[in-house]
Amino acid sequence: MTAQPFPVSEIVTSRRPHRKDAARNYDALLTAAREAFAENGAEASLEDIARRAGVGIGTLYRNFPTRRHLFESVYAGEVNDLCRVAHEVAELEPWEALSAWLRRFVGYTVTKRAVREALNDESEIFLACRDSMYQAGGPLFERAQKSGEAREDMDFDDLLRMVAGITATNFLDDAQRDRVLAVALDGVRTAR
Amino acid sequence: MTAQPFPVSEIVTSRRPHRKDAARNYDALLTAAREAFAENGAEASLEDIARRAGVGIGTLYRNFPTRRHLFESVYAGEVNDLCRVAHEVAELEPWEALSAWLRRFVGYTVTKRAVREALNDESEIFLACRDSMYQAGGPLFERAQKSGEAREDMDFDDLLRMVAGITATNFLDDAQRDRVLAVALDGVRTAR
DNA sequence: GTTGAAGCGGAGGTTTGCCTCCGCTACAGT
DNA sequence: ACTGTAGCGGAGGCAAACCTCCGCTTCAAC
Numbered sequence: 001m002t003a004q005p006f007p008v009s010e011i012v013t014s015r016r017p018h019r020k021d022a023a024r025n026y027d028a029l030l031t032a033a034r035e036a037f038a039e040n041g042a043e044a045s046l047e048d049i050a051r052r053a054g055v056g057i058g059t060l061y062r063n064f065p066t067r068r069h070l071f072e073s074v075y076a077g078e079v080n081d082l083c084r085v086a087h088e089v090a091e092l093e094p095w096e097a098l099s100a101w102l103r104r105f106v107g108y109t110v111t112k113r114a115v116r117e118a119l120n121d122e123s124e125i126f127l128a129c130r131d132s133m134y135q136a137g138g139p140l141f142e143r144a145q146k147s148g149e150a151r152e153d154m155d156f157d158d159l160l161r162m163v164a165g166i167t168a169t170n171f172l173d174d175a176q177r178d179r180v181l182a183v184a185l186d187g188v189r190t191a192r
Numbered sequence: 193m194t195a196q197p198f199p200v201s202e203i204v205t206s207r208r209p210h211r212k213d214a215a216r217n218y219d220a221l222l223t224a225a226r227e228a229f230a231e232n233g234a235e236a237s238l239e240d241i242a243r244r245a246g247v248g249i250g251t252l253y254r255n256f257p258t259r260r261h262l263f264e265s266v267y268a269g270e271v272n273d274l275c276r277v278a279h280e281v282a283e284l285e286p287w288e289a290l291s292a293w294l295r296r297f298v299g300y301t302v303t304k305r306a307v308r309e310a311l312n313d314e315s316e317i318f319l320a321c322r323d324s325m326y327q328a329g330g331p332l333f334e335r336a337q338k339s340g341e342a343r344e345d346m347d348f349d350d351l352l353r354m355v356a357g358i359t360a361t362n363f364l365d366d367a368q369r370d371r372v373l374a375v376a377l378d379g380v381r382t383a384r
Numbered sequence: 385g386t387t388g389a390a391g392c393g394g395a396g397g398t399t400t401g402c403c404t405c406c407g408c409t410a411c412a413g414t
Numbered sequence: 415a416c417t418g419t420a421g422c423g424g425a426g427g428c429a430a431a432c433c434t435c436c437g438c439t440t441c442a443a444c
Contacts, residue, residue: 019411022421043235045401056423061403120362154375157364162372165361169353170312180354183346187379211441214391237431248393253433 017063026063028053034074038109042071042117071114072125078108079129086136094147098140099185105137105160106167106181115164134160151190159188209255218255220245226266230301234263234309263306264317270300271321278328286339290332291377297329297352298359298373307356326352343382351380 016026032052036044046067050060064070085104089097106112118126134156141159144150166184171177208218224244228236238259242252256262277296281289298304310318326348333351336342358376363369 017421019420021411025422046403047401050423057403058405058423059421062421067402115361117362120364151375154371158368158372158375161361161363161368162358162376165358165372166354166376167357169307169357169360170309171353172312172349176350176353179346180350180357183343183350183379184354184358184376185379187375187377209391211390213441217392238433239431242393249433250393250435251391254391259432 025053025055025059028055029060029063029070030074030077033070034077034110037071037074038113042114046070068123071118072123072129074110075114075118076125076129078111079133082108082133083136086140089140094140094144095149095189098144098150101137101140102159102163102185105163106177112164112167115168119161119164148190150188154188162188217245217247217251220247221252221255221262222266222269225262226269226302229263229266230305234306238262260315263310264315264321266302267306267310268317268321270303271325274300274325275328278332281332286332286336287341287381290336290342293329293332294351294355294377297355298369304356304359307360311353311356340382342380346380354380 017023029049032049033044036049036052046060047057049070050057053060060070064073082101082105086101089100091097092100119130137160138156141150141156145152162184163181166181167177169177171180209215221241224241225236228241228244238252239249241262242249245252252262256265274293274297278293281292283289284292311322329352330348333342333348337344354376355373358373359369361369363372
């Protein structure tokens with residue numbers, strides 16, 4: 001949520017301010033935005049986000065001149081986390097590592113809800129974020145392919161979109177989501 | 193698009209008017225709405241729909257008092273079609289029948305785009321539509337299960353949500369969508 | 385043809401969200 | 415402690431979409 005020394009955050013447009021109160025507001029906005037985007041999708045009301053964060057609408061616009069700036073900052077934060085997780089799971093067995101990482105991927109609610117709208121987006125930041133996420137997660141998939149556990153006739157982009165699509169859907173409950181995801185991943189796995 | 197003698201349409205709220213011009217407008221609205229919903233999701237502008245249909249906004253509201261009436265009418269039409277298709281494919285081999293039906297399911301763009309928002313909806317009409325769709329499509333799935341081609345540890349609702357989720361996502365192109373869908377369906381199939 | 389009623393359509397009031405602007409506040413450097 | 419400036423916040427103007435209402439049009443029954 002705050003700054004961290006990872007590739008993606010360098011690119012991100014708006015910088016966390018230096019003054020103490022301002023920095024607090026910045027963080028509050030990011031948190032509020034993540035919540036709002038998760039709840040209402042990428043179209044969430046900016047005024048509502050400012051209200052949640054307990055700041056004026058002016059403050060929101062100063063930190064994030066456009067809705068896109070805000071959205072991209074939140075998105076970049078999640079991508080960053082995912083990149084870090086990819087490093088953390090690298091020591092597990094191939095398939096285990098991949099599916100652990102995908103489970104984390106599922107947990108990122110902003111991306112989950114908005115990825116459907118944003119995944120085709122051409123903006124520089126989105127592309128950069130996707131790149132670094134693909135660089136972090138892709139090897140996990142390739143490793144699983146090399147070890148013979150993941151099928152060869154699909155690529156990492158296919159996989160991510162599949163998982164994103166499934167997790168963006170409404171389910172009766174979390175159990176159903178997990179069940180469906182497991183079925184789909186069985187399709188990714190080669191002969192069991 | 194117009195009236196047809198199938199279960200669901202009985203329940204639908206708004207009736208096609210008798211007068212010739214009125215009936216034409218009604219159909220035009222339904223067509224325009226389907227287009228608009230497919231393009232912009234369930235939040236499409238009603239004024240835009242009226243414009244596309246070449247009628248005044250007042251006419252739209254007379255036929256469909258609320259956005260929901262309109263949406264439900266379009267939805268019901270697609271459900272109807274799907275029910276009919278289910279009968280048509282009944283003579284094919286079990287797995288073939290199921291996947292042929294699902295391919296048609298994928299083609300229904302309104303449902304596809306909006307199902308994610310609507311599939312948990314509690315409205316009477318939605319429930320009724322889902323019921324009749326499940327009654328039409330469910331047997332195809334059960335047949336595939338009995339013949340040993342579909343796994344037993346998931347139900348038809350799981351399957352539909354999985355397919356809906358995947359097809360509602362953005363893909364680079366249709367080829368990718370088909371590829372991903374095929375992978376997921378491989379997960380549904382039992383040992384090949 | 386006449387005529388009554390069903391249907392039409394869009395002007396306009398209302399709401400909701402976007403974004404700018406500027407007088408006020410409070411931080412941090414000296 | 416003082417003070418310049420970065421930062422605050424919300425009033426208010428604008429745009430978009432919603433929905434109602436009512437005078438005009440057009441159908442179809444006779």
